[in-house]
Amino acid sequence: MRKQLIPQAPQHCARTRPFVLLAPLLVTVLPACGDPMEFGQDLENPRVLGVHIESEEGHSWPATGEAARVELLLAGDDGPIEARVAYQVCFALETSSGVPLCGETTLADGTTELSASPSFAFMGEAPSSDEPRLAILGVGCTSGTPKLTDDPQLWSCSDDSAPLRFSFEATSKSLDNENPGLDETAILLGDERIPLQASDEPASCDDVPEVAVGESVTLDFTLDEAARSGTTDELLQISHFAEQGRLDRQFTIIDPDEEAHFELEFEAPDVTGPVKSYFVVRDDRGGTSWLSYSLCVVD
Amino acid sequence: MDYMADGRKWTVDPRLTSRLSVTETTTLKAGGGLYSQPPVYYQLMDEIGNPDLTPFRTLQTSLGVEENILQPLSIGVEGFYKHWYRRVTGTEGGVSPHFENAGTGRAYGLETLLKLQLSPKSQLFLAYTLARSERNDGNGEFRLFDADQTHNLQFTGSYDLGKGWIVGARFRYVTGNPTTPVTGSVYDATTDTYRALYGATNSDRNPAFHQLDLRVEKLWQLGPVGLTTYLEVMNVYNKKNIEGTMYSYDFSQSQGAQGMPIFPNLGFIVEY
Numbered sequence: 001m002r003k004q005l006i007p008q009a010p011q012h013c014a015r016t017r018p019f020v021l022l023a024p025l026l027v028t029v030l031p032a033c034g035d036p037m038e039f040g041q042d043l044e045n046p047r048v049l050g051v052h053i054e055s056e057e058g059h060s061w062p063a064t065g066e067a068a069r070v071e072l073l074l075a076g077d078d079g080p081i082e083a084r085v086a087y088q089v090c091f092a093l094e095t096s097s098g099v100p101l102c103g104e105t106t107l108a109d110g111t112t113e114l115s116a117s118p119s120f121a122f123m124g125e126a127p128s129s130d131e132p133r134l135a136i137l138g139v140g141c142t143s144g145t146p147k148l149t150d151d152p153q154l155w156s157c158s159d160d161s162a163p164l165r166f167s168f169e170a171t172s173k174s175l176d177n178e179n180p181g182l183d184e185t186a187i188l189l190g191d192e193r194i195p196l197q198a199s200d201e202p203a204s205c206d207d208v209p210e211v212a213v214g215e216s217v218t219l220d221f222t223l224d225e226a227a228r229s230g231t232t233d234e235l236l237q238i239s240h241f242a243e244q245g246r247l248d249r250q251f252t253i254i255d256p257d258e259e260a261h262f263e264l265e266f267e268a269p270d271v272t273g274p275v276k277s278y279f280v281v282r283d284d285r286g287g288t289s290w291l292s293y294s295l296c297v298v299d
Numbered sequence: 300m301d302y303m304a305d306g307r308k309w310t311v312d313p314r315l316t317s318r319l320s321v322t323e324t325t326t327l328k329a330g331g332g333l334y335s336q337p338p339v340y341y342q343l344m345d346e347i348g349n350p351d352l353t354p355f356r357t358l359q360t361s362l363g364v365e366e367n368i369l370q371p372l373s374i375g376v377e378g379f380y381k382h383w384y385r386r387v388t389g390t391e392g393g394v395s396p397h398f399e400n401a402g403t404g405r406a407y408g409l410e411t412l413l414k415l416q417l418s419p420k421s422q423l424f425l426a427y428t429l430a431r432s433e434r435n436d437g438n439g440e441f442r443l444f445d446a447d448q449t450h451n452l453q454f455t456g457s458y459d460l461g462k463g464w465i466v467g468a469r470f471r472y473v474t475g476n477p478t479t480p481v482t483g484s485v486y487d488a489t490t491d492t493y494r495a496l497y498g499a500t501n502s503d504r505n506p507a508f509h510q511l512d513l514r515v516e517k518l519w520q521l522g523p524v525g526l527t528t529y530l531e532v533m534n535v536y537n538k539k540n541i542e543g544t545m546y547s548y549d550f551s552q553s554q555g556a557q558g559m560p561i562f563p564n565l566g567f568i569v570e571y
């Protein structure tokens with residue numbers, strides 16, 4: 001650019017060494033920004049929020065010959081949603097990117113009935129040497145019939161409603177791992193304890209703390225010690241979701257040697273009524289558990 | 300002749316260029332040759348790559364003419380064709396052996412360059428390239444290359460006003476780069492993130508890029524020291540060029556990522 005716009009310097013200067021004394025100065029104009037996009041913690045549409053696998057022995061993946069049950073957490077902006085789910089449990093091909101691809105061995109497949117907590121079962125099986133990864137693939141439909149094929153692009157619902165596509169991968173480290181225990185988790189709003197709820201319970205203003213319309217409050221979480229399966233070497237990832245209002249973030253990460261205690265800001269919506277929120281805890285070893293809680297928004 | 304240490308392969312790349320003055324004002328030029336490039340190091344690694352990969356090759360050819368029609372005006376036109384073979388491509392889904400020398404490619408086009416110097420104080424350049432660059436990833440179908448630019452127009456000019464004052468301008472117009480549309484996503488319940496599902500590779504494009512830059516500078520000669528002060532304004536008409544795409548957490552929403560807005564820049568250069 002500079003060479004193109006400026007003629008050669010006079011001869012006595014051409015032999016000298018140019019240098020920039022003061023490089024660009026001045027004014028920047030901020031790029032125009034479009035409308036903000038949706039935040040991950042806002043439940044504006046029906047979504048899959050988690051997949052939980054529990055073997056007969058209480059592990060997060062079944063050993064060979066052991067049965068396991070798979071449960072899905074589905075939610076939208078008005079509480080739990082009902083969906084049919086088509087699923088496949090398989091040993092996955094060794095891939096380096098993208099959605100897992102099933103190999104030749106399928107452990108289970110089928111379609112669940114319309115349910116707010118779709119679940120299905122399968123039996124553990126030892127992988128062959130070239131199929132070390134385990135995967136659950138699925139698609140849920142709030143209406144219509146789900147269709148699951150070899151090509152994720154074609155996972156769809158028969159009535160063209162938005163498909164809820166999901167995948168889950170497990171490795172051998174899930175075999176001796178237990179899902180996070182959350183029953184003794186404490187969530188405080190000030191000094192008031194917020195009751196925990198099962199995820200499929202409807203939101204309610206009965207016996208829950210109140211917050212004013214538009215008010216920002218701080219929620220104080222102390223996770224159950226069992227969130228770490230009795231050891232302290234698990235990294236915990238907590239995902240936060242709210243039907244309405246705004247949580248200040250989607251993720252909280254707690255390092256292995258860190259106390260499982262954190263705070264979360266919540267801004268109440270502009271409408272009154274109960275607001276249901278969810279938290280999903282993953283232990284980085286294939287274990288996943290979740291619970292929900294409600295707050296009552298008042299004038 | 301080159302030796303690729305990582306893959307332990309030799310390559311031989313003969314090349315030839317020539318220029319022929321047909322008349323006092325007309326010159327023909329032609330060139331051709333082979334070029335080799337080793338795979339990127341990780342593509343050769345055992346666990347995530349394929350150690351048996353070979354360097355990929357390019358055959359490049361060009362034929363052109365330069366014509367000084369009148370003394371202040373010269374025009375150059377050059378056609379080119381490039382062919383890639385043994386291009387390294389990823390296997391579908393990244394399945395082992397992860398990478399193969401299965402790809403080919405081709406690029407062809409026409410470059411023109413016009414220079415006009417009406418006086419010793421002025422310079423004008425106009426360059427335009429019409430091109431198409433495609434790649435075949437081993438599936439028999441050609442797709443657009445990531446940086447394919449159908450039209451690339453560049454204009455630059457400067458004028459010496461005297462007494463150390465110089466003004467200049469540059470204008471660029473470039474076809475937007477190809478992009479691969481996101482057609483949906485799959486929720487990854489292992490990590491609570493979404494994986495994008497993509498449509499046909501490079502089947503979409505960013506909008507065309509265009510930008511005008513202006514510059515004025517003043518040179519003070521202070522004995523052996525030259526002090527130049529310049530003010531340039533880039534993207535004078537504040538074109539909101541889209542240079543990428545940002546997606547929401549689940550890829551259901553997208554926004555264009557805008558490039559540099561209007562940008563005034565004041566600077567000093569000392570030469571001694």
